[in-house]
Amino acid sequence: MKRSVAIFLVSVIIVGGLAAQQSQGTEERRQYTIEELYLSQDIELQIIRGLATAESREMKLLALQSVRSMIQSGTLTDDNPALFIVLESLATEGTSRQVRMGGNRIANNFPDIRREAASLLGEIGGEQSKNVLLQILRDDPEPMVLAEAVYALGLIGLNEENDVTTHVARVLSRQTIQTAPDNNLAFASLLAIERLAQTGDGIWDPTVIDALLAVASGNYIREVRLKAIDVISRLRSGR
Secondary structure (H helix, E strand, O other): OHHHHHHHHHHHHHHHHHHHHHOOOOOOOOOOOOOHHHHOOOHHHHHHHHHHHOOOHHHHHHHHHHHHHHHHHOOOOOOOHHHHHHHHHHHOEOOOEOOEOHHHOEOOOOHHHHHHHHHHHHHHOHHHHHHHHHHHHHHOOOHHHHHHHHHHHHHHOOOHHHHHHHHHHHHHHHHHOOOOOOHHHHHHHHHHHHHHHHHOOOOOOHHHHHHHHHHHOOOOOHHHHHHHHHHHHHHHHOO
């Protein structure tokens, strides 16, 4: 019970402080790195930075819970660079940001942390979120993280010159050639492609079409193969 109360109080401090900070105006702020947040004079930034960079998985989860509270209260949006960098750090925890222990083992490989961070990036939206999620598609080896990232990209809906759908198609193609491809990742990719086709100017990249055709005839469960056929049909009809 004492631990739960402590967690609640930290979250309240962070959320309340961020609301006050944003109310001071929309003056341009410097783009921090996760390390430089330690030097900030804002105690709230130091707290959340400390949670995000702690070795403990539980502390990182608390940082994510605090960020989610900020999103839900409207105090964290895509124009908040100082705290956005914390979420970016958590989204690449164990991939771009690695802490190695004896035997060269990666000590901070927490796929569930990266998955939750990817989900929050989708809720925030915007160009910065899109770029971090594309980085996840390039660097993350975990299907569950990739599935959340492609779904989040679909929610954001940005696909200039088919840049996002091309990346999603590459992830899908890499998965399809596996002996036992991940059905959840494939289905999330199909949903993202479908949504991006509806919100943008259509999809004309042959890489995407080839990836969809491969899924339709690939080693997936029936529901995934039928969804691929459905997405192809929608692309052909322009729906």
